[in-house]
Amino acid sequence: MIDLRSDTVTRPTDAMRRAIATAEVHDALIDIDPTVDRLEKMTAEILDKEAAIFMPSGSMTNQIAIRLHCDRGTEFLCDDNSHVYNYEQAAFAQLSGVVARTVASRHGVIEPEQFRPLIRPQNLHFVRTRLVCLENTHNRAGGRVFPQNKVVEICDWAHQNGLVTHVDGARLWNAAVASGLSEAELARPFDSVSVCFSKGLGAPVGSILAGPRDFIAEAHRTRKLFGGAMRQAGILAAGAIHALQFHRDRLATDHEHAQRLGELICQCAPLSVIGGPIETNIVAVAIDPDWGTAAAFVTALKSAGLDCFAIGPQAIRLVTHFDISAAQIERAGEILRDVAESTALPTPTAVSP
Numbered sequence: 585m586i587d588l589r590s591d592t593v594t595r596p597t598d599a600m601r602r603a604i605a606t607a608e609v610h611d612a613l614i615d616i617d618p619t620v621d622r623l624e625k626m627t628a629e630i631l632d633k634e635a636a637i638f639m640p641s642g643s644m645t646n647q648i649a650i651r652l653h654c655d656r657g658t659e660f661l662c663d664d665n666s667h668v669y670n671y672e673q674a675a676f677a678q679l680s681g682v683v684a685r686t687v688a689s690r691h692g693v694i695e696p697e698q699f700r701p702l703i704r705p706q707n708l709h710f711v712r713t714r715l716v717c718l719e720n721t722h723n724r725a726g727g728r729v730f731p732q733n734k735v736v737e738i739c740d741w742a743h744q745n746g747l748v749t750h751v752d753g754a755r756l757w758n759a760a761v762a763s764g765l766s767e768a769e770l771a772r773p774f775d776s777v778s779v780c781f782s783k784g785l786g787a788p789v790g791s792i793l794a795g796p797r798d799f800i801a802e803a804h805r806t807r808k809l810f811g812g813a814m815r816q817a818g819i820l821a822a823g824a825i826h827a828l829q830f831h832r833d834r835l836a837t838d839h840e841h842a843q844r845l846g847e848l849i850c851q852c853a854p855l856s857v858i859g860g861p862i863e864t865n866i867v868a869v870a871i872d873p874d875w876g877t878a879a880a881f882v883t884a885l886k887s888a889g890l891d892c893f894a895i896g897p898q899a900i901r902l903v904t905h906f907d908i909s910a911a912q913i914e915r916a917g918e919i920l921r922d923v924a925e926s927t928a929l930p931t932p933t934a935v936s937p
């Protein structure tokens with residue numbers, strides 16, 4: 585099975601497993617775990633933020649950022665197609681009493697003008713607007729890199745108007761490789777940044793929230809409150825350190841594979857790539873309704889040996905990653921073509937009276 589469901593399906597390499605097995609560890613709540621400490625310092629330096637904190641997941645880093653930036657009963661602005669809004673069970677509401685006001689993005693990009701009218705006036709009737717949250721790269725928009733000039737304009741506007749800014753950078757590493765800008769440059773306009781090691785970087789577990797020192801000190805308290813404080817977590821941090829050291833540059837290969845997949849998809853009449861040029865490792869594909877539904881297409885692909893997810897009634901998503909070779913991309917192209925040329929589902933047989 586060629587598994588293009590997500591870049592989270594990667595398994596640790598032998599070298600990463602060795603790094604994990606030999607990690608120096610300690611109780612991180614009573615004292616300091618030296619490997620976690622090293623990962624936090626390394627990542628803070630890469631992102632050029634004062635401090636960083638290791639957490640089990642990207643959902644936790646995002647939700648703790650929102651909780652700390654927004655008081656109970658306040659509002660944050662985000663993309664209607666974003667991960668924080670769609671895939672984290674509205675934890676900002678459930679756990680922190682915060683409300684989201686969404687903005688419709690175009691292929692993962694929001695224009696600065698779209699935000700401008702959204703700050704609520706100071707008035708007894710209105711909730712207070714506190715935070716702008718962006719996503720880079722954008723998962724549901726096919727791995728789109730948020731153009732940095734627009735990021736700067738949005739964050740400048742937010743800061744001038746008393747708002748704070750957070751970026752869900754689960755795949756900021758991919759954005760850096762694709763844009764040629766460093767992770768620090770991409771993170772600079774934001775007050776806080778969340779990054780994941782368990783996606784394209786291929787570590788089994790872990791995310792970092794980075795930002796100002798006092799903000800991260802508070803995040804330590806909230807991580808405990810959310811049940812995310814871990815003891816000998818150096819075991820996990822060692823995988824993340826290995827990923828940072830050895831797996832960042834190779835993301836370019838995943839991007840080349842996604843480009844090639846895009847070329848092969850363009851040769852299949854019922855399929856078209858959604859959202860313009862492929863920039864990173866995610867390919868969102870529209871299925872012509874004349875062929876059938878995305879769900880039927882996914883089922884047919886799976887029985888032919890290619891696994892992927894439907895992300896809408898007529899859309900699927902293919903994600904390239906560490907465990908996928910160039911040869912598998914070619915084979916995936918053949919499977920996509922064969923399925924695209926086949927008939928959707930056997931037409932239901934008429935029931936005899």
Ligand SMILES: Cc1ncc(COP(=O)(O)O)c(C=O)c1O
Nearest residue numbers: 641642643644667719723752754
């Ligand atoms: C853009 C984005 N943000 C956050 C997350 C959440 O990460 P986790 O699964 O570690 O909670 C994901 C997961 O796929 C993601 O794609």
